[in-house]
Amino acid sequence: MSRALPLSRLSPPRRPLLSLAALGAAAVTAIPLCYLLVRALTPGWAGWAETVLTTRVAELTARSLALAAVVTAACVVLGVGSGFAVTRTDLPARRAFAVLAALPLAVPTYIAAFTWVSTFRGMEGFWPAALVLTLCCYPYVFLPVTAALVGADPAQEEVSASLGRGPLRTGVAVTLGQIRPAIGAGALLVALYVLSDFGAVSILRTDTFTRAVFVTFDLGFDRTGAVLLSTALVLLTVVVLSAESVTRTRHARYTRLGSGARRPHPRLRLGRARLPVAAAMAGLCALSLGLPAVNLARRLAAGVSEPGTLGEVARATGATLWLAGTGAALTTVLALPVGLLAVRSPGRLAALLERLTYLSHALPGVVIGLSLVFFGINVAYPLYQSTWLLALGYAALFMPLAVAGIAAAAAQAPAVLEEVASSLGRRPLGVLRTVTLPLMIPGVASGAALVFIACVKELPATLLLRPTGMDTLATELWTQASVAAYAAATPYAALLLVVSAGPAWLLARRTGVLAESGAQVSR
Amino acid sequence: MSRAGTGGDPPALLVRGAVRSFGSVRALDGLDLVVPAGSLLAVLGPSGCGKTTLLRAVAGFERLDAGEISVRGRTVAGPGVHEPPHHRRAAVVPQEGALFPHLDVARNVGYGLDHATRRSGRVAEVLALVGLEGYGHRMPHQLSGGQQQRVAIARALAPRPALILLDEPFTALDAGLRATLRREVREALLADGTTAILVTHDQDEALSMADLVAVQRAGRIVQVDAPHRVYSMPADPWVAGFVGEAALVRGWLGDGEVRTPLGTVPVTGTDVDLTDPAPGPVPVTVLVRPEQIELVPADAHCRMTPPGTGGGQESGRLARVVARDYHGHEVLVTLAVRDEDAALAANVPGPGAGSGTTVSGTELRARARVAGDRPALEIGDQVIARLRNAAKVWYDPSR
Numbered sequence: 045m046s047r048a049l050p051l052s053r054l055s056p057p058r059r060p061l062l063s064l065a066a067l068g069a070a071a072v073t074a075i076p077l078c079y080l081l082v083r084a085l086t087p088g089w090a091g092w093a094e095t096v097l098t099t100r101v102a103e104l105t106a107r108s109l110a111l112a113a114v115v116t117a118a119c120v121v122l123g124v125g126s127g128f129a130v131t132r133t134d135l136p137a138r139r140a141f142a143v144l145a146a147l148p149l150a151v152p153t154y155i156a157a158f159t160w161v162s163t164f165r166g167m168e169g170f171w172p173a174a175l176v177l178t179l180c181c182y183p184y185v186f187l188p189v190t191a192a193l194v195g196a197d198p199a200q201e202e203v204s205a206s207l208g209r210g211p212l213r214t215g216v217a218v219t220l221g222q223i224r225p226a227i228g229a230g231a232l233l234v235a236l237y238v239l240s241d242f243g244a245v246s247i248l249r250t251d252t253f254t255r256a257v258f259v260t261f262d263l264g265f266d267r268t269g270a271v272l273l274s275t276a277l278v279l280l281t282v283v284v285l286s287a288e289s290v291t292r293t294r295h296a297r298y299t300r301l302g303s304g305a306r307r308p309h310p311r312l313r314l315g316r317a318r319l320p321v322a323a324a325m326a327g328l329c330a331l332s333l334g335l336p337a338v339n340l341a342r343r344l345a346a347g348v349s350e351p352g353t354l355g356e357v358a359r360a361t362g363a364t365l366w367l368a369g370t371g372a373a374l375t376t377v378l379a380l381p382v383g384l385l386a387v388r389s390p391g392r393l394a395a396l397l398e399r400l401t402y403l404s405h406a407l408p409g410v411v412i413g414l415s416l417v418f419f420g421i422n423v424a425y426p427l428y429q430s431t432w433l434l435a436l437g438y439a440a441l442f443m444p445l446a447v448a449g450i451a452a453a454a455a456q457a458p459a460v461l462e463e464v465a466s467s468l469g470r471r472p473l474g475v476l477r478t479v480t481l482p483l484m485i486p487g488v489a490s491g492a493a494l495v496f497i498a499c500v501k502e503l504p505a506t507l508l509l510r511p512t513g514m515d516t517l518a519t520e521l522w523t524q525a526s527v528a529a530y531a532a533a534t535p536y537a538a539l540l541l542v543v544s545a546g547p548a549w550l551l552a553r554r555t556g557v558l559a560e561s562g563a564q565v566s567r
Numbered sequence: 568m569s570r571a572g573t574g575g576d577p578p579a580l581l582v583r584g585a586v587r588s589f590g591s592v593r594a595l596d597g598l599d600l601v602v603p604a605g606s607l608l609a610v611l612g613p614s615g616c617g618k619t620t621l622l623r624a625v626a627g628f629e630r631l632d633a634g635e636i637s638v639r640g641r642t643v644a645g646p647g648v649h650e651p652p653h654h655r656r657a658a659v660v661p662q663e664g665a666l667f668p669h670l671d672v673a674r675n676v677g678y679g680l681d682h683a684t685r686r687s688g689r690v691a692e693v694l695a696l697v698g699l700e701g702y703g704h705r706m707p708h709q710l711s712g713g714q715q716q717r718v719a720i721a722r723a724l725a726p727r728p729a730l731i732l733l734d735e736p737f738t739a740l741d742a743g744l745r746a747t748l749r750r751e752v753r754e755a756l757l758a759d760g761t762t763a764i765l766v767t768h769d770q771d772e773a774l775s776m777a778d779l780v781a782v783q784r785a786g787r788i789v790q791v792d793a794p795h796r797v798y799s800m801p802a803d804p805w806v807a808g809f810v811g812e813a814a815l816v817r818g819w820l821g822d823g824e825v826r827t828p829l830g831t832v833p834v835t836g837t838d839v840d841l842t843d844p845a846p847g848p849v850p851v852t853v854l855v856r857p858e859q860i861e862l863v864p865a866d867a868h869c870r871m872t873p874p875g876t877g878g879g880q881e882s883g884r885l886a887r888v889v890a891r892d893y894h895g896h897e898v899l900v901t902l903a904v905r906d907e908d909a910a911l912a913a914n915v916p917g918p919g920a921g922s923g924t925t926v927s928g929t930e931l932r933a934r935a936r937v938a939g940d941r942p943a944l945e946i947g948d949q950v951i952a953r954l955r956n957a958a959k960v961w962y963d964p965s966r
Contacts (some may be wrong), residue, residue: 143620460665467626467659468679482669
């Protein structure tokens, strides 16, 4: 006899309150996008034809998409490869490598690009930009893939092996299928990040869409042109998003039935390949982390400019922690209903809101910054030049990072637990406080950590929106580096890495790879 | 036996004309149900009959499209009324237990209690009821599946709810544990005087645990009765086929007796009018349970009775063993009776009907129960099958 449906899966529940909250949160983060669209409609068709329908824009489009495609593909290869190495092989020092592989998240692309340019003369153009962006972005794939590899049910691989499929065919057919949603999510973040990146492409002189937006705005003070180009960039993002939804399989859920302790995965013996693989991992870490670190240290030692006083550095650190903390907190609070809705009542509304947050994510920071300056001056003057307007900018930029973490966390608090809780007489808010939130905290924290790191690194929106007189590590670094005061810049860069390293370690630990026992080695 | 309360009390649960549709599927289709206070009622039905929807509607997780639900005389769902789940005092025990993984056993059990009650010893009391004294400080992942399910039941009992709703709570457990746990849970519910509704597709579970069994089909309750009545006096041929092993055969009713391919026996039940003055025998559907068929090896029978003599209920019919399922204490054999009169084959209406009867050509099959220690019957053996005891019959729908 077949088993009846469990309590929670019978119908897609209507959740009017949650839907309303998610709608509100998405609307708040869509403010910059709305401003952009309103402004884009004013110049009319002629303005569009003049600014956007040009061969230069066509070139920019092609180059931006090519850069996004190359970097995304490279990040998938590096992220999946290193994720597999630290979770499924007998790689030496794999826990250390797991943390090191997550740390490049803390390296802003402008620092990485700068160290490459200053170490190797003539490092300019498309391929160097692709290299630098790949080294900075592959943790976006590495982290979710590692978590998926740790969490995947070994029984599926065992079944595949028992049906006569060898390790390679099992890996392709089963394991890849299990981690496919994680690869897709990470690859999307990478592609959108590349589209909106300014630091690396401007230092390495690669003409992309985002760089064109900056140049148009910066050189000609041509706001309309910048607005139109940004709108075209939004359309480009829509293309990327729809390409991603086409490749996504029909909401496959890889869950494990039943309870009981999960067996650890058997580890592949690398044998003679053990040292070469370790060397490759070490090389990856050297390029992504070692090079910037060594470069910064050398500059500090050989510096001619004076580093800032301890007080200045401390103030900038404090401001960074405060602004990034506020930004991460606001982003997480706004992402909470959107992520919960995506898991609890998946449907058109949830999908639409989730996509909407991705659109703002792909907007360059300067566009978000400008539109919020406009919003602050014209609509919400009390917010102008306050921490909250900048936090709102961070929320608009980094919402998807938090939404992904919350959606994963909501799966840890299944709806049936909430139903049991309310059947025992607890009110909805009490259920949220005593059951849903406590179970979601680890996942929510990792989403917040990711947002925190992104806020610490963020530069253009921070420059435009920070409260007057408040300097952060990123803005100080930018100010000093732009006048070639490298020794003065170095302490800020070093502290920026240190401040981000904690959350990055938290993210690596969250994948579960550090807790996994290393005893089980097979074959 | 029902432990129903005294006549004046409102029933613990009253469902009237409940309708709930999902698209074009009517999961509840005008369902009526009354659950007396203090009883344990099992809702038994096949997958997809809407029994989980019924449970969810009572708990308040689903809104009714029409009809009403009242708990202890208080309307909780009806036209313009939909009390939220936390006001209904109907505690749920889901299939997988669903313990709160971040709370220890004591805090799980105390979840539905206010601070004062939590300190009053109620937690220890219900833990003792389910046989888990001293487990308060364990975490859910440190418990076995059966222990988790006991904690889930203790958690539902603790706040003394008006109703406990159990959604197939034993399905995920292995067979040996299931039997023990059923008995213990029944005792715990009895000891606490709770009203409980158990939703299940497992007839053994429903018949062995419940005071009352409500059989649900296609969004309606078709019969509510004590377990032995549901088995021996099913409301219709479909219920007969769904609850227990059954063969439904065509018979002819006359003079208070029914003539069947397996012999002639008296009639029980009130579904037919024995004083019917119809001229000649009336066609009916006859319920044959395996334990009603008596088997005699054909050779022994031949020695006692010369062929061609006798007839009717003494002689029985020559049958062939076509399948046997060994169950240790008993053997269920499937018999094929050659039927010269093809019209004797039962015409069984209804979905999923006639689970025990198949008619192929002129063969009619029925199952018989034989004690496991008897000399084994082999497939192909000839036996004499004879119906004994009174049989339940229904008029054919055409009448």
